[in-house]
Amino acid sequence: RQLEAVACAIGVPLVASNDSYFLDRDDASTHEILTAIGLNSTVSRLRPGECAPPDATFRSASQMQQVFDTHPAALANSVRLAEECGDIQLELGKWIMPRVEVPAGHTPESHLAELAWAGYERNYGGKPEARRARQIQQMELETIEKLGYPSYFLIVKEIRDWANKRFATGYRTPQIAPFCGEVPPPV
Known part of the structure; x- marks a missing residue:
């Protein structure tokens, strides 16, 4: 009522x-x-x-x-x-990933790879563990692509970036893992 x-x-x-x-x-x-x-x-x-x-x-x-x-x-x-709404057919058990906007000339796969490799260079470039990190990242990117999740990772990044801008508190403390993973600090 x-x-x-x-x-x-x-x-x-x-x-x-x-x-x-x-x-x-x-x-x-x-x-x-x-x-x-x-x-x-x-x-x-x-x-x-x-x-x-x-x-x-x-x-x-x-x-x-x-x-x-x-x-x-x-x-x-x-x-x-x-x-x-038209004739919408939804298949149970099948994931439908939203479309994610990527720069011109990119696919979700290529854009995710570009971001990941830029982060790799930023966080591992020239360090002793760089070779092993490169192997792991390559395997992870291949797995993400094989499973069809590049858009998912880009959407999560977009949400995280938005939240960082929207709820930034200026709180900073020296933390290595969150820095390397670009994980936002606790609020």
């Missing part, structure tokens, strides 16, 4: 929806376990509200009609919205 009032107040059509954390109730226990792992806790220590309720499932059209039987316009708006 609160969302209905907000939608009406701002002149936005109401859309029938529900929070979906898993496909069906059988997946609720897996959700609890993963939540506990994410919180570095146990299932028995989870507090109310830390997990989605067991009915936070992907609902069928008939289930949505039952839940929103007094809001037929919201159901119709949901159908219209789905139709406007």
Whole structure:
């Protein structure tokens, strides 16, 4: 009812929806376990509200009609919205990586390699351990490319760079590992 009032107040059509954390109730226990792992806790220590309720499932059209039987316009708006999205086919179990912007003439693979090798020169150039570090980095870059994760690493770098600019505190302390890995200092 609160969302209905907000939608009406701002002149936005109401859309029938529900929070979906898993496909069906059988997946609720897996959700609890993963939540506990994410919180570095146990299932028995989870507090109310830390997990989605067991009915936070992907609902069928008939289930949505039952839940929103007094809001037929919201159901119709949901159908219209789905139709406007076009024919999207999502394959379960297949990762879809967002597109990452890279400089002209680069692919995500070549841009990640360029950044990595520049960091290698900056952090290992001329040092005794440089040869071994080069071998390790080459193997890591090949593995990242083989698994299809160059975009992922570039996105994480973009987020980290944004956070460094946005939340920079000026806090600096001599630390070798974070410096070499360009890991931001603790806030």
